[in-house]
Amino acid sequence: MNDSALRIVWIYPDLLSTYGDQGNALILERRARLRGIPTEIVHVHSSDAVPVEGDVYLLGGGEDRPQILAARRLIADGGLKRAAERGAAVLAICAGYQIIGETFGDDKDNPIAGVGLLDIRSGRGDRRAVGELVADVDPALGVPRITGFENHQGRTQLGPGTTPLSRTVVGVGNGDGFEGGYAGHVVGSYLHGPALPRNPGLADLLLRWTVGEIPPLPPGWGERLREERLAAAIG
Amino acid sequence: MSKLSLRARLAATLGLSAARLSRATGRGDGSVIGGRVALKVEPDVLAELSRGRQLALVSATNGKTTTTRLITNALRALGPVATNEFGANMPSGHITALSSDLEARNAVLEVDEKYLPMVLSDTKAAVVVLMNLSRDQMDRASEINLLAQKWRFALRGSPAHVVANCDEPLVAWAGLGSSNATWVAAGQRWKEDSWCCPECGGHLDRSADPHWECHECGLRRPEPSWVLDGDTVTDPHGRKHELRMKLPGDANRANAAIALATAAVFGVPPDNALPRLREVTSVAGRYSSIQRGPVEVRLLMAKNPAGWLESFAILDPPPVPVALSVNAQVPDGRDTSWLWDVDYTVLRGRKVFVLGERRTDLALRLDTDDVEFEVIDHIDQAVAKTGTKRLDVVANYTAFQQIRTEWGRVT
Ligand SMILES: [Zn+2]
Numbered sequence: 001m002n003d004s005a006l007r008i009v010w011i012y013p014d015l016l017s018t019y020g021d022q023g024n025a026l027i028l029e030r031r032a033r034l035r036g037i038p039t040e041i042v043h044v045h046s047s048d049a050v051p052v053e054g055d056v057y058l059l060g061g062g063e064d065r066p067q068i069l070a071a072r073r074l075i076a077d078g079g080l081k082r083a084a085e086r087g088a089a090v091l092a093i094c095a096g097y098q099i100i101g102e103t104f105g106d107d108k109d110n111p112i113a114g115v116g117l118l119d120i121r122s123g124r125g126d127r128r129a130v131g132e133l134v135a136d137v138d139p140a141l142g143v144p145r146i147t148g149f150e151n152h153q154g155r156t157q158l159g160p161g162t163t164p165l166s167r168t169v170v171g172v173g174n175g176d177g178f179e180g181g182y183a184g185h186v187v188g189s190y191l192h193g194p195a196l197p198r199n200p201g202l203a204d205l206l207l208r209w210t211v212g213e214i215p216p217l218p219p220g221w222g223e224r225l226r227e228e229r230l231a232a233a234i235g
Numbered sequence: 236m237s238k239l240s241l242r243a244r245l246a247a248t249l250g251l252s253a254a255r256l257s258r259a260t261g262r263g264d265g266s267v268i269g270g271r272v273a274l275k276v277e278p279d280v281l282a283e284l285s286r287g288r289q290l291a292l293v294s295a296t297n298g299k300t301t302t303t304r305l306i307t308n309a310l311r312a313l314g315p316v317a318t319n320e321f322g323a324n325m326p327s328g329h330i331t332a333l334s335s336d337l338e339a340r341n342a343v344l345e346v347d348e349k350y351l352p353m354v355l356s357d358t359k360a361a362v363v364v365l366m367n368l369s370r371d372q373m374d375r376a377s378e379i380n381l382l383a384q385k386w387r388f389a390l391r392g393s394p395a396h397v398v399a400n401c402d403e404p405l406v407a408w409a410g411l412g413s414s415n416a417t418w419v420a421a422g423q424r425w426k427e428d429s430w431c432c433p434e435c436g437g438h439l440d441r442s443a444d445p446h447w448e449c450h451e452c453g454l455r456r457p458e459p460s461w462v463l464d465g466d467t468v469t470d471p472h473g474r475k476h477e478l479r480m481k482l483p484g485d486a487n488r489a490n491a492a493i494a495l496a497t498a499a500v501f502g503v504p505p506d507n508a509l510p511r512l513r514e515v516t517s518v519a520g521r522y523s524s525i526q527r528g529p530v531e532v533r534l535l536m537a538k539n540p541a542g543w544l545e546s547f548a549i550l551d552p553p554p555v556p557v558a559l560s561v562n563a564q565v566p567d568g569r570d571t572s573w574l575w576d577v578d579y580t581v582l583r584g585r586k587v588f589v590l591g592e593r594r595t596d597l598a599l600r601l602d603t604d605d606v607e608f609e610v611i612d613h614i615d616q617a618v619a620k621t622g623t624k625r626l627d628v629v630a631n632y633t634a635f636q637q638i639r640t641e642w643g644r645v646t
Contacts, residue, residue, distance in 0.1 A: 014430035014438065018370065020575030026603050045430075047438045063378045065436045131569070149570045193572030197599055221599035228595050 005038040009054035012046045015070040016096055021060025023194030031203050035214050050079030055210045056089045059096025061192050064107045067095040074115050084117045089209040090186040094152055097188030098122040117186045119161030125175055128153045132233040133171030135179040143201040147229045148191030170233050185209045281326055284333035285358035294346045295366035297542050298490045301518045303345040305494035309508035310341050310501055317342040322519055325350055348382055352389035364497050365399040365406045369428045371539040372568030383433055387412035398497045401457045402445045408433035419496045420459035421489035425541035463492040476505050481516045484549035520639050527618045532626045536635040540576040546629045547581050556586035557627045558617040560634035561593045567632050571596045579604040588617040591634045614638050
């Protein structure tokens with residue numbers, strides 16, 4: 001890996017990439033590049049070792065079986081945990097969000113061990129949450145209201161070591177009035193697929209966590225899309 | 236068809252007149268409404284209507300309508316063929332199709348992926364044709380691995396002859412549920428949904444494409460008896476046939492190869508089938524060219540990442556511009572995340588117009604791939620601004636239907 005560039009590590013696109021998860025890597029790269037920060041996207045397949053020296057790690061959504069397989073391989077590999085311990089930023093979506101917790105449910109809701117980056121436990125709800133979601137982010141993070149699409153049956157309980165990412169305005173999220181969770185530079189969310197394209201503020205949070213203060217960008221298509229989707233969801 | 240019960244006959248008659256009514260009142264192609272009425276009157280009518288006939292069921296994520304049309308054209312060498320040619324691919328549409336031609340000995344039915352097990356069980360179809368499975372409308376469709384599992388289970392309990400694409404791991408695994416299969420090497424451009432073994436979840440070794448193999452459980456690509464290579468199909472006797480289709484692109488060459496293999500199962504040899512496949516120039520308005528003033532416009536419908544990838548591969552070269560239109564209504568899927576699974580960099584250096592109800596999503600996506608574009612509100616603006624005599628349009632389902640409706644149901 002190039003050590004003068006911002007290294008974006010996409011974990012297991014072969015197992016965890018269901019809903020346009022590629023968008024998160026692309027938008028991080030773009031928003032870094034627009035500020036003159038060189039970037040490198042590293043695809044790590046499930047047969048590869050996870051590099052420890054990345055700056056931002058991305059995990060996407062996946063179906064039941066790939067999710068369990070991915071969790072097993074990440075635990076056995078250990079690279080992601082070591083990277084998070086040395087302060088790398090992690091964004092985990094849907095199945096990925098559940099994987100980075102302590103446990104998650106399989107198709108019969110039996111608990112499966114997660115990687116343990118977040119103090120959360122996930123299981124299955126009674127019905128699938130499908131639709132647009134709107135939520136107000138923890139003010140400590142300085143990220144404006146977020147919006148996205150959720151499509152999951154997960155319910156997630158946060159332990160004392162993890163802070164809710166946001167308070168749900170529209171949608172289900174964790175299932176208890178909150179959506180997502182974070183601790184240090186590790187963040188998880190049910191806003192699937194292109195969560196960062198639809199929320200430039202969230203993308204910039206990850207960049208701030210890795211490179212420090214960054215100059216603002218003039219509003220572009222991402223800001224416009226966010227406003228359009230907020231208006232459509234709130235009415 | 237004297238075996239048809241009186242009630243089934245009645246249902247068929249009712250269905251037909253409702254279809255006529257629907258056409259007369261301009262509410263659509265008539266193919267869905269007719270069957271909906273019939274289903275209420277006689278639940279077993281599909282089984283009744285299928286009895287004594289040779290049926291082929293055609294299912295896939297992409298190319299169902301086209302392949303159904305190609306097989307139908309080929310089988311007409313044997314006489315009349317009943318078919319749901321307007322893409323009404325659920326049981327109500329099948330009833331309308333079968334009841335509108337009671338004399339046809341052969342029938343070819345396009346079947347929605349989710350309905351395939353049920354329709355197979357109801358119709359006892361002789362042949363099942365499977366082309367591909369990929370991510371599609373995921374806010375409501377079931378996960379495709381689950382779908383493949385249901386296909387596999389349905390085929391295990393059926394004597395049907397399967398004709399399937401062995402280059403698609405999920406489809407091949409489903410087809411291996413049958414003990415009677417013809418494998419066609421028809422290729423696979425979209426691979427993002429098949430890096431995992433459908434049997435055990437292990438990593439699929441695809442380094443020797445088109446071969447694929449799981450080193451954990453041993454599942455591997457079945458040996459094909461029909462092989463598509465470029466524009467040439469090699470049949471089980473080793474004879475080579477040049478396709479020279481009017482329909483464009485690799486996806487349609489794959490559909491044609493599968494249609495040839497299916498026709499052979501019905502007893503129509505390639506030499507007889509191929510000229511009939513070449514007659515097909517447009518399917519339900521897709522691939523058709525429309526003259527709008529001085530501009531010849533070609534309409535391509537693509538509903539999911541695999542479909543968009545295939546469409547980009549058959550665009551006219553620059554300077555011919557392309558208009559992309561995306562909606563997110565219920566039939567399209569309410570979620571536009573899939574836009575991020577498509578690689579748009581092939582559009583760089585080309586004039587691109589963006590429209591549709593979700594044009595802002597598309598604009599951000601193209602911007603991210605450094606593709607220049609112009610946002611417009613109406614397709615006629617693209618026609619007015621082409622600067623050439625041609626325009627290609629790629630649209631997803633309802634966006635495509637909107638353009639067709641505005642321009643007067645072009646077929
Ligand atoms: Zn396997």
